Amino acid sequence: MPDLSASSPAEAYAALLEGNARFVNGHRLHPNQDADRRSESAPRQHPFAVLFGCSDSRLAAEIIFDRGLGDLFVVRTAGHVAGAEVLGSVEYGVNVLGAPLVVVLGHDSCGAVTAASEAERGGVTPAGYIGDVVERVMPSVLSARAAGCTEVDQFVSVHIRRTVVGLVQRSALLANEIAAGRCAVVGLSYKLAEGTVSCVAVYGLAV
């Protein structure tokens, strides 16, 4: 398994896709999951990607990309909604730890997107802080509906794209890294049943 700590955005993206392919075809290598890696990575971390994804229990990052300790700097919230703490965490992964890639990971049948869609139709926002999550997804649902979308999985694609754009627009630190060619942001949509990912948005990388 190559050392990816100093890789380019393109190399990091290729490594993620290769790991996902291993997961999909049942040939996982379980890299960087042993005692040697634990010892080697304990003093410092050099993750090759920041993964910002939905909290859905079926989206376990190191499993679906067949990676291990020290590989991914993971930030996950329901519906990958991005408040200030998320932006700070992504910036930490990129600007402090030097990760050359940020992945926004959404998925089909997303509960948060479905809840936002139902709230938009019914006019009722869920109780508690769940309502905050739904409100943060709502602009994506409205945008998708305005574009003629009717299915949840279409809303999901729009929400992933808007999340990618939002990260780049809101984080000057991240935008600077992209402009300098040191980082890229990719939006991936994951299929729960198949385990595959497809690219729906990209900044700073030719794919």
Ligand SMILES: [Zn+2]
């Ligand atoms: Zn979800």
